[in-house]
Amino acid sequence: MATLSPARTAAADVLSNVRRRGARTREVLRGSAPVARLTPADRALATRLALGPVRALGTIDALLDAHLRRGHLEPRVRDALRVSAFELLWLATPVPVALSQGVELARRAAPRSAGLANALLHRVAEEDAPALADARGRVEGRSCTASDIAFVAALPSWLADRLVVSLGTEGACRMALSAMEPPGAYVASNARLHDDAEAERLLSAAGLVPRATCLPGCLALSSAAGLAASGLVDAADVVPADMAAQVVAWLSSPAPSTRMLEVGQGRGTKSLLLESCALRRGGLARLSSAESEAFKVAVSRARMGRAGLGTAVTCTAFDGRLLGGRDLPPDLAGTFDSALVDAPCSGTGTLRRHPEIAWSLKEPAVRAGDQSLPALQLALLRAASQRVGAGGTLAYATCSELREEDEDIVAAFLATPEGARFSLVSPLATAAFAALPDEAQRLVATMLGPDGMLRTSRADGASAPLDGHFLAILVREA
Template identity: 80%
Template sequence: MASLSPARIAAADVLSRVRRRNARARDLLRVSAPVARLTPADRALATRFTLGAVRASGAIDALLDAHLRRSHLEPRMRDALRISALELLWLATPVPVALSQGVELVRRVSPRGAGLANAVLHRVAEEDVPALAQARKRVESGSCTTSDIALVAALPAWLAGELVVSLGIESACHMALSAMEAPGAYVAGNACLHDDDEAERLLSAAGLIPRATCLPGCLTLFSAAGLAKSGLVDAADVVPADMAAQVVAWLASPAPSTRMLEVGQGRGTKSLLLECCAQRRGGLAQLSAVELEAFKVAVSRARMERAGLGAFVTCTAFDGCRLGEQDLPQEIAGSFDSVLVDAPCSGTGTLRRHPEIAWSLQESAVHVEGRSLPELQLAMFQAASERVGAGGTLAYATCSELREEDESIVAAFLASPKGARFSLVSPRVTPAFAALPPEAQGLVATMIGDDGMLRTSRADSADLPLDGHFLALLMCAV
């Protein structure tokens, strides 16, 4: 009988809690006592197993069910089998190890289920692993079907189809080949509290092994498991944010001492990034931010105080779709030098970081009767445009890979009466781009399409794992 690895036991326990509580896996990993007791290496492995099993859950379940005479499995058995199937299909764990550990993981929760687990996992290894390998070869060649992309990327067929339409077959294939890789671990040093060397020293002292990237203030962590416990995030010494989000914040950041409006503040991460970028460009701006949900506004306000930005950032509970009205709160009245619309979206560019999205997002979440996501995005975009002063800039950003939430929204806005005074500009011609060091300029340039709009996933690679963010910059006529 094989000895079960602590990482697999911890991952199975977290998966069971995710299912019972309908909670986010990453949130439960942070508070799991069994995970906390693991060595750093095992903690990273447990995280990989947990997030990967959630990310591929629908694809794995379809394969498991195809090998069962009846599709019902005791829930804890399914949790265990998901981990082992993930290892066989996407993590390249040696087959004997994945099989023996999988059987023992099932035996732990259902002793009588060990035989069934052995039979099912052998069929996954003998039938599904070769089928996935063949599909991957077709995707690598670019001569593939949408079904191949869905299998390789562990996505619902409808979403794979949407990505092909949105990105084109070549980019969709590239996305699929890296879709199941672990997300990058990035933070931004808080330039309002520390210079870059100080931020790096704080991270090093916490054992997180930081390394500077070509983007100012952006660090990648080679041992990120202890970030939450370090206290650096709670104290706002650093800001956890994918490098892609930091690129968008840099290009959309306000010039020093100007007035900026941020629409869709959330919990304040982008606000912190915007001000840190402004500080690195010469000085802080006056940032007014709006967010519909009052509890998020309270979180943001507290974060700004901890970050040393209480005098520079205001946080207001307000509906961004009403920014075109005349009677506005004082903090967001009048015109602004720059406006960023960080629009609510499907989140399809952050599937590696937020694994629940892939199989919880329904087609109806993008196409619904009444006000769809694209309709909400356009309404917010149009309302926010009325707050841009003459000669000012208007930025539209999402973390979606879907064209109907990105390029199509920009086109619809420019074709509308409210878009008549705006024109699309390439990030290449902006002062923010000019302020980047040459290596960062080269990286950002690879993200900009022929249409002048930016998709960070164009630069995604195994060496530089990035979320998929979209940005369009527009200039208001004088």
């Protein structure tokens, strides 16, 4: 009988807690005492073995169920098998280790399940793992079907189909091949409180091994482990944000001393990034931010205070769809030099960072319809556009890879009465792009499509795959 590794035990317990509580995996990981007691190496493995099975949930369950000849799996046994199936399919764990650990995890959950677990995991190893390797080979050779992409990336078939349509075969294949890798760890230094060198020193002192990137203020970390405990995020010394999000913020950023409207503030991450970018371009802007959820507004307002931006950024609870009306809150009234609609979206560009999305997202949510995300996105864009002054810029951004939420929304907006006053311009023609150093300009240029719109997942030259963010820049006629 094999000795169970503490990392696998902790990961299986996290999965059981996620299932019972309906909670986010990262939240359960952060609150797990057994995970906290692990060595750094084991903590990293436990994190991988908790997030990975959630990301691949539907694919793993379908394979297990296909091998289950009769009866059903007890929930805790299924949790244990999900961990080991993930190892067998997407990690380089030696097969005997994954098999023996999986059997012991199942035995721990239900002693009589060991034989069944052994049989199921052997079928995964002998049948499914070679099939996955074959599919991956076809994806690497770009001679694949959407079904191959769905298998390699552990996606529902409908979502794989939509990604092929949205990104093309090449883009969907690139996404699939990196889909199960851990996300990169990046932070932005808060230019209001520190210059980049000081931020690097603070991160180094916390043992986080920062590395400067070509993008101003963007620092890559060897690992995000220890970032929360360092206190640097709570104090707003640094802002956790993928390099892709920082690129979008830079290209959308306001010129110093101008007035900017931000729609969809959330918890204030983009607000911090926008003002840091403005500072690096010469000085703070006057940022007026709207967010429909009051509790997020409270979080943002407190965060702006800690970041030294309490007087530069206003945070208002307001439904952005009403921005085209009258009797607006004072901070949202009048005209603005620029606006950013950071639209609520499916999050399909952040699947590696938010593993629950892939199997919780339903197709109707991203199809055109009165209650769909595209309907909300278009309404926000139309309303915000009415606050942009003559000659001003309007940026539309999502963290989605689906054209229904991206290019199609821009096209639909331009066909409206409000959109008729705007023209699409290349992000590479903006003053913000011109302010980037040469190496960053070269990287950003690889993200631009022939339609003049930007997808960060196209990046060629980044040290690691970036999250998938979309950006379109429009200018109002003078």
